[in-house]
Structures are given as structure tokens and as C-alpha cells.
Amino acid sequence: MQLPTWRKKSSIDDKFQSYVIKALIDAEANEEDEERIEQIAAESVEPFADQMGRHVADQVMKDRKSFRINSKIDEGFNKRLRSRYHKAFKGYTITAACALEAGEMQAAKPYASLSNEEKATRYALIGLHAKGCRVAGEVYALLINGFPEGALARCRTLHEMAVVAGALADCAGDPAHGDLAIRYLDHAVIDARRSALQYQKDHSALGMEPLEQEYIDDLEDHCNAAIAKYGRDFAREYGWAKNYCPDDNLGGIERRVRMGHMRSYYKLASNEVHAGSRGISLNKSDYRGEEVWQAGKRNTGLTQPASMALNSLYQLTVMLLVKGVPNGMDLTNLVTLQALHELRTRTEELFLEAVEQIDAAEQEVRRSLNL
Structure with a gap:
């Protein structure tokens, strides 16, 4: 016996097929134009995946039963662990x-x-x-x-x-x-400069604003002063410990x-x-x-x-x-x-x-x- 249509669960492939058919109808594609059909099908993949991804995420977030089951399993494990x-x-x-x-x-x-x-x-x-x-x-x-x-x-x-x-x-x-601790604390500016320069390279890709140039210049001045005081090796990762x-x-x-x-x-x-x-x-x-x-x-x-x-x-x-x-x-x-x-x-x-x-x-x- 077949289930009523409304109770059948379609697979992702079935849903995609329906999505493509609708796209073909909307585009009034000719059944004999195979190249056009393949193009529409290929162009449908990304928007379909985006649409279905949002739909699945919405459904999962609303699935209280699964959340309760997983939470119960997790809590049960923690209870047994802490008892042991x-x-x-x-x-x-x-x-x-x-x-x-x-x-x-x-x-x-x-x-x-x-x-x-x-x-x-x-x-x-x-x-x-x-x-x-x-x-x-x-x-x-x-x-x-x-x-x-x-x-x-x-x-x-x-x-x-x-x-x-x-x-x-x-x-x-x-x-x-005896001054090792002073060197260690002074070395913070070396790490700060290294991090700042890396951020300046990456900020665009991160969608963030760059650091103020005045801040970068100030770090450079402090780094140069520290290196002048302690030597070139001070710029190394553990340069504070070199001596x-x-x-x-x-x-x-x-x-x-x-x-x-x-x-x-x-x-x-x-x-x-x-x-x-x-x-x-x-x-x-x-x-x-x-x-x-x-x-x-x-x-x-x-x-x-x-x-x-x-x-x-x-x-x-x-x-x-x-x-x-x-x-x-x-x-x-x-x-x-x-x-x-x-x-x-x-x-x-x-x-x-x-x-x-x-x-x-x-x-x-x-x-x-x-x-």
C-alpha cells in the first residue's frame, strides 16, 4: 500500500528535480534544447543548496525533541562521570x-x-x-x-x-x-607588533577596519627601542631569554x-x-x-x-x-x-x-x- 502523497518524504534529489522543473517552466525552455536544459540545471545547484540549507537549519533549530534527547544523553553521561x-x-x-x-x-x-x-x-x-x-x-x-x-x-x-x-x-x-624578568615583560611589545602587522595584512579579508597607523608607528618605535637596548636576537620568539x-x-x-x-x-x-x-x-x-x-x-x-x-x-x-x-x-x-x-x-x-x-x-x- 502506498502512503498518501502528503505523507511521503521527498529526498534531496527529488526536491532538486522539482526545483529544476520549475526553473525550466519559468524559463519556458524547449524540451528539445538539451544544452539550455543542462545550463539551467547547472545554474540551479547553488540557489537550491542555499535555499535547502536555510530550510534544514530552520527545521533543526525548531526540533525540540531531538534537542531534549541529546541533552538527556549528555546529562546522563556527565552524571555518571561525576559519580565515578x-x-x-x-x-x-x-x-x-x-x-x-x-x-x-x-x-x-x-x-x-x-x-x-x-x-x-x-x-x-x-x-x-x-x-x-x-x-x-x-x-x-x-x-x-x-x-x-x-x-x-x-x-x-x-x-x-x-x-x-x-x-x-x-x-x-x-x-x-637578574634583569631576565624585565626582558620578559619588555618582550610583550615584540609580540604585539607581530600580531598587529599580521592583522594589517588580513583585515580586508576579515571584513574589518585596519589599525590606526599612529598605533602601528608607536609599536614600531617601541620595538626598535627594545631591539636597540637588548640586541637583534630580542626580536625572536624567545629572544628575551637569549642571554x-x-x-x-x-x-x-x-x-x-x-x-x-x-x-x-x-x-x-x-x-x-x-x-x-x-x-x-x-x-x-x-x-x-x-x-x-x-x-x-x-x-x-x-x-x-x-x-x-x-x-x-x-x-x-x-x-x-x-x-x-x-x-x-x-x-x-x-x-x-x-x-x-x-x-x-x-x-x-x-x-x-x-x-x-x-x-x-x-x-x-x-x-x-x-x-
């Missing part, structure tokens, strides 16, 4: 909050008695620590929503900040490199501050930032004997980014509390750091416990399915 990792997430939150509080206490201390080099070091370390706390929060937001790979990408940023903080802290009070580390790149600074052992983790995290083919191969996992692409959330793989994030946040806090305080390390800061060390260790253990429980539950399912 409740203690671990709690530990992460407490550890990050303690690091933030330690930073706030140091930021509230006065600058007045410090030298210019000490002020710059303190300012830079506070700034890096504050940003580190924010990024650690971003890692947490990704973890509690089942996106460990995204969290790992943000861990990459945290690691870079910890490396830079390590260099600044290493040079605090060093007669040879401190002749191999002025992140890897070189890593080795100088004794964080080179983290390079493999950094490279792993980089696969979640860049579009290399290695990142594609890593975006597959085994699910009950079948290799699947990771296209959504998952409840495993959270331990590594959580551990990496808290480790970098701890390092940032160490640099600030040891080298960024006006009167040096005191007993309160020492206890704070010991507590943070203990908290991050316990939190990592809680993540591992959650993973063990998930693995045990999965093994039970596989046994029941004879897999």
Missing part, C-alpha cells in the same frame, strides 16, 4: 583552590621596598601564577565534561608557563641575569630549568593542539574489541591531564612562593607548599582509583558479553 570521579574531582578542586589562595596572599604583599628587577620578577611570577590558576580551571571544566584530550591541550599551556616561571625564578637575585639560555626556545629553557624530563608529555599534549597525522592516530581507541574514533566524550584518560595540570600549577606556586615574595621564604609558605604537594599526590591517587573501578566494571560487562 566524585572524590578525584573534589581533590582537584581543593588543590587548585589552595594554590589560588596562596597566590592571592602573595599578590597582596607590598612592592615598595623592592628593586626594579625584584618588582619585575614578582609581577611576572604573580601574572603567570594567576593565569595558571585560570588555565587549571579550564582543565577541570574539560575533565568534568569528559574531554581529557582537550584538557591535555590546556596542560601544554600550563607546562609552558611553568617553564617560563622556572627561568624567571632561577634568575632572581642573579647578578648576571640566559643561548638555545632560546622552549626546549632549551626546559633543559636549563631542569624540566626537560617533561618533554615527552609536552609532545603528547601538542598532538591535541596541532593538526598532525599523529594526532589522528591517537584519536582512536579500543572499545570492546572494536577500534573506534573518539568523536565525543569519554570516561577514561582523565588521570594524565589532571596530574599534569596539578603538577604545573604546583611548580608555578613554588616559583612564586620561593622567589616572588618580598622577604624570601617563610614557614607559612613552606607549610603551604608541603600541603599542596600532598594534595596533588592524593588527588592523583583518587583519579587512579576511579579508573580502576571503571576498568573493573568494564571487565564485568565484557565477561557478560563473552568478549
Whole structure:
């Protein structure tokens, strides 16, 4: 039995055929003129696709049932994930909050008695620590929503900040490199100029207005002054560190501050930032004997980014509390750091416990399915 015409759902091809027929009728095309018919059909593709695209978008936006179903699935996953990792997430939150509080206490201390080099070091370390706390929060937001790979990408940023903080802290009070923090802060104008010049090249394609020439000229003047002061190498990406580390790149600074052992983790995290083919191969996992692409959330793989994030946040806090305080390390800061060390260790253990429980539950399912 055929359905009534009004209940039949036409395919895109059917709709396009109807669209072309109407176009042919409107154009009063002769059935024998095949060339004219082909031309009209070809010219109909783009307007038809545009029309249907808007129609489909309208229908999808109005489809409340599908939205509710997808939202329910998403909420269900999040509820189960947070139940499994409740203690671990709690530990992460407490550890990050303690690091933030330690930073706030140091930021509230006065600058007045410090030298210019000490002020710059303190300012830079506070700034890096504050940003580190924010990024650690971003890692947490990704973890509690089942996106460990995204969290790992943000861990990459945290690691870079910890490396830079390590260099600044290493040079605090060093007669040879005590001005490293000043160089680091002065280098902002190099990045600003590079970004401004790129924008000037792209603004037309972006449909934006160009920057004022007066602003560009001012940046050029400041850049030239900085390069005249520090040398031509200052214009490089890590030019601020050239005197401190002749191999002025992140890897070189890593080795100088004794964080080179983290390079493999950094490279792993980089696969979640860049579009290399290695990142594609890593975006597959085994699910009950079948290799699947990771296209959504998952409840495993959270331990590594959580551990990496808290480790970098701890390092940032160490640099600030040891080298960024006006009167040096005191007993309160020492206890704070010991507590943070203990908290991050316990939190990592809680993540591992959650993973063990998930693995045990999965093994039970596989046994029941004879897999």
C-alpha cells in the first residue's frame, strides 16, 4: 500500500528535480534544447543548496525533541562521570583552590621596598601564577565534561608557563641575569607588533577596519627601542631569554630549568593542539574489541591531564612562593607548599582509583558479553 502523497518524504534529489522543473517552466525552455536544459540545471545547484540549507537549519533549530534527547544523553553521561570521579574531582578542586589562595596572599604583599628587577620578577611570577590558576580551571571544566584530550591541550599551556616561571625564578637575585624578568615583560611589545602587522595584512579579508597607523608607528618605535637596548636576537620568539639560555626556545629553557624530563608529555599534549597525522592516530581507541574514533566524550584518560595540570600549577606556586615574595621564604609558605604537594599526590591517587573501578566494571560487562 502506498502512503498518501502528503505523507511521503521527498529526498534531496527529488526536491532538486522539482526545483529544476520549475526553473525550466519559468524559463519556458524547449524540451528539445538539451544544452539550455543542462545550463539551467547547472545554474540551479547553488540557489537550491542555499535555499535547502536555510530550510534544514530552520527545521533543526525548531526540533525540540531531538534537542531534549541529546541533552538527556549528555546529562546522563556527565552524571555518571561525576559519580565515578566524585572524590578525584573534589581533590582537584581543593588543590587548585589552595594554590589560588596562596597566590592571592602573595599578590597582596607590598612592592615598595623592592628593586626594579625584584618588582619585575614578582609581577611576572604573580601574572603567570594567576593565569595558571585560570588555565587549571579550564582543565577541570574539560575533565568534568569528559574531554581529557582537550584538557591535555590546556596542560601544554600550563607546562609552558611553568617553564617560563622556572627561568624567571632561577634568575632572581642573579647578578648576571637578574634583569631576565624585565626582558620578559619588555618582550610583550615584540609580540604585539607581530600580531598587529599580521592583522594589517588580513583585515580586508576579515571584513574589518585596519589599525590606526599612529598605533602601528608607536609599536614600531617601541620595538626598535627594545631591539636597540637588548640586541637583534630580542626580536625572536624567545629572544628575551637569549642571554640566559643561548638555545632560546622552549626546549632549551626546559633543559636549563631542569624540566626537560617533561618533554615527552609536552609532545603528547601538542598532538591535541596541532593538526598532525599523529594526532589522528591517537584519536582512536579500543572499545570492546572494536577500534573506534573518539568523536565525543569519554570516561577514561582523565588521570594524565589532571596530574599534569596539578603538577604545573604546583611548580608555578613554588616559583612564586620561593622567589616572588618580598622577604624570601617563610614557614607559612613552606607549610603551604608541603600541603599542596600532598594534595596533588592524593588527588592523583583518587583519579587512579576511579579508573580502576571503571576498568573493573568494564571487565564485568565484557565477561557478560563473552568478549
